[in-house]
Amino acid sequence: MNKRYLLFIVLILVATVLMNANTETEKTQKVTQMTDEIFIKQENVNKVIDSLSKAISDPNIFRIERGAQQVASLWRKQDGTAQEYEAFCIENFVADNESLSQLFDKLERNFEIFNGYFHKIDLKLKEPLQLDGPSIQPIDMMFGGYDVSAHLNDDMYSSKIAFITALNFPFYSLDEKTELGNDWTRQEWAFARMGDRFISRVPANLQQHISGTLTHADAYISDY
Structure with missing residues (x-):
């Protein structure tokens, strides 16, 4: 079968899961979504910017403003x-x-450390699906589709690690990186990549849906 066609199937399956997951949570999210989005008001952000600008002898206004805004956009009740x-x-x-x-x-x-060990666990869980051996059983698909890191982002926010990262390492859009990147040092690029890490909050249940769907699609292609 044409690889492009197989890729198209995978994308359709992922899109289906995303739509189903959104439908499942839509009723509960409708009431809280708008409140979540505007929970931290601009006046609170301005207070942070003003306080930090006055407290720091040589303030980096861009980092202060971008960091305060980033945390505000991610902060929930x-x-x-x-x-x-x-x-x-x-x-x-x-x-x-x-x-x-x-x-x-x-x-x-x-x-x-997180990424390395989670990747190792993922590889081991998928071994029965990807290596020659006994016939694949339903339990193999369950373990293979399990995303051990699905709750990591939620935990990073609840522990405030995500907020410290977003506060101190600005996120740059692609246009900003294209415009500014030529003059960045290796360290500045590393800081910018750190700023890419926490820019949204994907629910753990949705992450698990995605992982399970991709695993089933991969198994289908491998066994075709």
Whole structure:
């Protein structure tokens, strides 16, 4: 079978899962979605920007503004009050370059630990599906479709690690990277990539749906 056609099938399956998952949660999300989106008001963001700008002797206004806005866009009611948002940003913004580099090194190290071990677990769980051996049983598909890292993002937000990352490492759009990237150092590019890590909040159940669908699609193609 043509590989493009197989890829098309996979994309259709993923799209179907996304639509089904959205339908399942639509009723509960309709009431809370708009509230979540505007939970942190601009006046709270402005307070953070004003406080940090006055407290830091040589403030990086761009980082302060972008960081405060990023955290505000991701902060939900369950994360704390608007006042707690303000206090969190003021207490956890890293101003000097040396401390920022240290924070980056620690984040990078620990994220690599998560990614490496989760990848290893994923490979081991999928071995019965991808290597020659006994016939594939339903339980093999269940384990193979399980995403052990599905709850990681939720945990990163609940532990506030995601917010510290978003606060201190700005997210740049593709246009901004294209315009500014030629003058960036290797470290500045690394900081920008760190800023890509937390820009949305994907529910764990949706992540599991995606993983299961991709696993079934991959198994179908492998056995075709």
